[in-house]
Amino acid sequence: MKDNxxxxxxxxxxxxxxxxxxxxxxGGINLKVEKSEFVSIMGPSGCGKSTLMHIIGCLDxxxxxxxxxxxxxxxxxxxxxxxxxxxxxxxxxxxxxNLLPKLKAIENVELPLxxxxxxxxxxxxxxxxxxxxxxxxxxxxxxxxxxSGGQSQRVAVARAxxxxxxxxxxxxxxxxxxxKSGEEIIRLxxxxxxRGITLxxxxxxxxxxxxGKRIIRLKDGLVVADDRxxxxxx
Amino acid sequence: MIYSLWEEMKQAWRALMSNKVRSALTMLGVxxxxxxxxxxxxxxxxxxxxxxxxxxxxxxxxDSFVMVAGKDHSVPPTPKFVxxxxxxxxxxxxxxxxxVGLNPGGGEVTYGKKTIKPSLVGGxxxxxxxxxxxxxxxxxxxxxxxxxxxxxxxxxxxxxxxxFFGTGLAVGEKIKLRGDSYQxxxxxxxxxxxxxxxxxxxxxxxxxxxxxxLGTDKIMRFNIFPKDISKITEVQxxxxxxxxxxxxxxxxxxxxxxxxxSIVNNILAALTGFVSGIAAISLLVGGxxxxxxxxxxxxxxxxxxxxRKAIGAKKRDIVLQFMVEAMMISLLGGIIGIIVGIxxxxxxxxxxxxxxxxxWWAVIMATVVSASVGIFFGVYPAFRAAELDxxxxxxxx
Numbered sequence: 162m163k164d165n166x167x168x169x170x171x172x173x174x175x176x177x178x179x180x181x182x183x184x185x186x187x188g189g190i191n192l193k194v195e196k197s198e199f200v201s202i203m204g205p206s207g208c209g210k211s212t213l214m215h216i217i218g219c220l221d222x223x224x225x226x227x228x229x230x231x232x233x234x235x236x237x238x239x240x241x242x243x244x245x246x247x248x249x250x251x252x253x254x255x256x257x258x259n260l261l262p263k264l265k266a267i268e269n270v271e272l273p274l275x276x277x278x279x280x281x282x283x284x285x286x287x288x289x290x291x292x293x294x295x296x297x298x299x300x301x302x303x304x305x306x307x308x309s310g311g312q313s314q315r316v317a318v319a320r321a322x323x324x325x326x327x328x329x330x331x332x333x334x335x336x337x338x339x340x341k342s343g344e345e346i347i348r349l350x351x352x353x354x355x356r357g358i359t360l361x362x363x364x365x366x367x368x369x370x371x372x373g374k375r376i377i378r379l380k381d382g383l384v385v386a387d388d389r390x391x392x393x394x395x
Numbered sequence: 396m397i398y399s400l401w402e403e404m405k406q407a408w409r410a411l412m413s414n415k416v417r418s419a420l421t422m423l424g425v426x427x428x429x430x431x432x433x434x435x436x437x438x439x440x441x442x443x444x445x446x447x448x449x450x451x452x453x454x455x456x457x458d459s460f461v462m463v464a465g466k467d468h469s470v471p472p473t474p475k476f477v478x479x480x481x482x483x484x485x486x487x488x489x490x491x492x493x494x495v496g497l498n499p500g501g502g503e504v505t506y507g508k509k510t511i512k513p514s515l516v517g518g519x520x521x522x523x524x525x526x527x528x529x530x531x532x533x534x535x536x537x538x539x540x541x542x543x544x545x546x547x548x549x550x551x552x553x554x555x556x557x558x559f560f561g562t563g564l565a566v567g568e569k570i571k572l573r574g575d576s577y578q579x580x581x582x583x584x585x586x587x588x589x590x591x592x593x594x595x596x597x598x599x600x601x602x603x604x605x606x607x608x609l610g611t612d613k614i615m616r617f618n619i620f621p622k623d624i625s626k627i628t629e630v631q632x633x634x635x636x637x638x639x640x641x642x643x644x645x646x647x648x649x650x651x652x653x654x655x656x657s658i659v660n661n662i663l664a665a666l667t668g669f670v671s672g673i674a675a676i677s678l679l680v681g682g683x684x685x686x687x688x689x690x691x692x693x694x695x696x697x698x699x700x701x702x703r704k705a706i707g708a709k710k711r712d713i714v715l716q717f718m719v720e721a722m723m724i725s726l727l728g729g730i731i732g733i734i735v736g737i738x739x740x741x742x743x744x745x746x747x748x749x750x751x752x753x754x755w756w757a758v759i760m761a762t763v764v765s766a767s768v769g770i771f772f773g774v775y776p777a778f779r780a781a782e783l784d785x786x787x788x789x790x791x792x
Contacts, residue, residue: 215786218705220704220705220785220786220789221785221786240709240710241709241710241711244704244707244708244709244710245707245709247704247705247706247707248706248707248708249707253705253706255702255789259698259701259702259705259789261699261702261703263406263409263410263413264406272703272706273706273707275399275402276399276703276706276707276708276709276712277707278399320706323706324707
């Protein structure tokens with residue numbers, strides 16, 4: 162069983178010092194995500210969803226507790242090693258796409274490969290393949306300003322997949338999309354999941370969450386529910 | 396690492412190109428600094444070459460030095476040397492191989508109804524042409540005996556020969572100079588101009604005769620050739636002692652090519668120092684401008700930095716990105732400064748008809764300095780970018 166655990170969160174707490182007040186973003190979370198899971202994290206704003214996401218994605222460190230990614234204890238890693246983990250093991254998809262506007266679609270997808278030290282020919286090949294998977298073969302040389310929201314988000318998904326990460330983290334990936342494009346992105350996630358890719362998405366949309374396999378609800382920095390999505394609720 | 400450096404350079408180029416006006420204005424400080432130094436140094440190198448040529452036109456090559464009447468060049472000298480001094484110096488200073496005497500003068504020469512103003516009417520010794528470089532293509536040069544006996548003979552430049560006699564023979568003809576009639580015994584080979592003087596338009600007569608012509612028996616200038624050129628300073632000193640005792644005056648001075656060049660070099664060094672100071676200030680201001688713009692660029696791209704960090708950029712990558720960009724601004728400014736500076740110097744040199752020499756050492760130095768300015772002033776903004784917290788950077792609106 163141990164081999165299949167991608168994310169293991171143990172008693173993770175995260176406080177922020179906001180002036181004089183310490184804000185408890187996470188108040189002791191335990192969580193285990195296994196390979197090929199499709200998890201939705203839900204909860205009202207300010208419940209700590211994004212903080213949890215950042216901690217899982219190694220962008221942030223917990224105030225206390227332990228985070229294991231692929232059984233690597235990230236507490237013990239320095240900033241550069243964390244950067245390497247983000248590069249190789251994590252793929253981020255953001256609500257606002259966060260593509261670099263000056264780079265073409267294919268160059269945006271290549272960016273994580275550049276940081277991984279992959280040479281141009283191999284990089285081009287991989288990026289082309291990924292853009293084909295997300296259905297943007299004919300938009301590879303367009304800049305983000307020439308792409309629709311749905312297309313931009315698919316470029317972002319391709320970028321997230323660039324280094325074959327252990328997990329894809331998507332923070333409100335459909336939040337800035339119309340419902341049709343949102344549907345398409347979710348379908349793309351389902352397809353990727355069916356290929357064995359582990360996904361965690363943060364959303365407040367029950368419809369979207371229902372497309373996953375498991376829903377975790379947070380409230381005030383704590384897990385209040387952790388349910389399998391049944392066929393009926395789908 | 397090489398790959399990522401190349402990638403950073405491509406992306407930096409793109410960033411600069413997307414803000415052309417801003418990039419150009421930022422470069423201005425570096426451009427002006429590098430431009431001023433390169434222009435001055437290039438003109439300086441040209442001036443050195445020009446001065447060398449000028450001195451050579453006076454006949455002071457590397458194998459001789461000039462002894463000239465008068466100490467201060469701004470006061471018209473009253474020469475105290477006479478023809479006999481040549482033999483005297485050769486006797487007293489055995490290290491001397493040869494001495495050429497020269498009395499430069501002006502005047503006009505007339506043949507029939509035609510009058511020409513030569514570039515130089517020189518009274519010279521018989522060894523003049525051999526030692527100062529040149530040949531006779533028609534006839535011969537005058538002999539020491541002719542100098543000693545004050546023969547009214549003349550050797551003329553080819554331009555004068557052509558103007559007076561066309562393709563006909565010049566030797567044997569007589570032309571008039573200051574009322575006296577001189578027999579032409581030779582025509583010199585064409586040599587063109589050295590500095591401002593057209594050598595093909597000169598005429599020379601025995602130095603003893605020129606004394607009549609100038610109304611004095613004094614000689615203006617000697618070119619002294621030591622036997623051993625490495626002892627030039629010692630020979631000069633001996634000549635000074637000997638002549639001071641003989642004429643009871645120290646109203647004469649020496650010029651060597653090295654001596655004059657070293658004066659020119661000193662002036663140029665002072666000028667270069669001055670302009671380098673200005674350039675340093677310009678580069679400092681330019682560098683601060685670069686730092687300022689890079690800080691703005693970091694602020695504009697906080698979100699981009701967050702994204703890059705999220706997808707795996709290490710601190711080193713972010714530092715490199717902004718350093719490369721800063722360095723590209725300053726290096727590009729430096730290169731533009733070098734090109735404009737060389738072009739500007741070329742125009743000035745062309746205008747004053749000097750010689751154009753590119754000082755490669757200055758070009759290389761300017762390149763290194765401009766790149767260093769970018770690195771130095773790019774460090775702080777780059778580290779500020781690299782230190783950003785990715786979570787904060789990603790949330791930045």
